[in-house]
Amino acid sequence: MTEKKKIVRVTGVTKDFDLGKIVVKVLKGIDLEIEEGKYISIMGPSGSGKSTLFNMIGGLDKPTSGKVFIDEVDIAQLDAYELAWLRCRKIGYIFQTFNLIPVMTALENITIPMTFAGVSNDAALRRGMELLDQVGLTGRHTHRPSELSGGQQQRVAVARALANSPAIILADEPTGNLDLTTGEDIIRLLKELSLQRGVTVISATHDYKMLNVSDQVVWIRDGQVDKIQERDELDIRTGGLESARH
Amino acid sequence: MRRLVALPLSKSFQMAYQSIRVRFFRSLVTTTSLVLAVAFLTFTQAGNDITEGLLISQDPAFLQILSKIGYDVSPDAPSINSSPKQRWIVFLSLLVCVVGIINAQLMSVTERFREIGTLKCLGALDRFIVRIFVIEATMQGLAGGVVGALLGTLVALTASIFRFGSAAVSVMPWTDLGATIFYAVCTGTGLSLLGVLYPAIIASRMLPVEAMRVEQ
Ligand SMILES: Nc1ncnc2c1ncn2[C@@H]1O[C@H](COP(=O)(O)OP(=O)(O)OP(=O)(O)O)[C@@H](O)[C@H]1O
């Protein structure tokens, strides 16, 4: 176990939101180590701080205290360029609300990160089409997000997250706005990627379908890590439903 | 390894153009207020240019009409400038326009905060965001400025032909009119940029989560 590279390391991360009159302590000291190539689910009740933790790991927000290391680099030490580079090349983000650029077509949405990464236009278009095929949206490249269903939009978002072959995919409730089968499709897609390309998938969710594919489940409760379960521990307890009840 | 993120200029133009095209109606509203203000500015300024041209021509027929409508036509009179009242009206109309444009641009940036946050998640630097908005505002400003300036000049020309007869065309100070159009277009573009810079800079400096959390 220990010989595997820790791609994400979170030490003593806290996050307070100052609302003027009161300070809400959302994260109360999170310590977490995530191995390369694993499929991790962050589970917990609504309001437990999953999204907040997700934003810290992705360098989208700053912790009040504590450190986040990606590839053993403290992301608080990065300057604006390096941070942009990290977001562009190292991490692919998937959001519950898809967050596609509404004025752009599916293909253009997928090619934005490649443009930022300096990939030539032709190469980006070619790779964009490949990715569309891969997520099962062949022939939809000229469609705008408003012309696609939720599941299709999320597929575009997955393809966009993969554009620069990131080492980590961060997904905050990727199935939250999707129906059961579409959600399963997206989960399967993420799992395949994790297996085929060795991408580390970190997904915040309260979707129990996720448990079946996860290598590790991190349970968050009230801003703290409640427990961390390996896959085999989950299997013993009949697919996680037992532990879900907790 | 150099850790570079880039957005080629051509790509910025493409993104700005696309955003205007897709949000055509919203762009049209912003641009229309610009057109009107610039047209008014050009109309008064071009009117002065034309009167001055007539005065310089020293044609008795024109001088007679000019003195009838209240101009000092004696040879040593100072050149015609816009009256204080006129300047005041132009100033007010520009002010109203500036406020209108800033408001419209503020709205159009605010409604795209989520988009800005998303672009930052995908690796955009602050200045990519600002650049896209600046290009957009410049395109709108130029379009609105040109249309407004031409409109204002056209109205001023038509009015002077009605007033002084078609012979007035022969003494038009075309270079002055050209300069007026040029300055009016610059003013329009400047106003449009002024309106977009502040919100765009604020938005581009936000942390991605903050930008994405803003109510749409
Ligand atoms: N910007 C903010 N300002 C104030 N409080 C916030 C802010 N963002 C989050 N919170 C609070 O932090 C807590 C955790 O929020 P978070 O979004 O991380 O929960 P979550 O676990 O992702 O929940 P869900 O499953 O519903 O998405 C909530 O109580 C929320 O009210």
Ligand SMILES: [Mg+2]
């Ligand atoms: Mg959440």
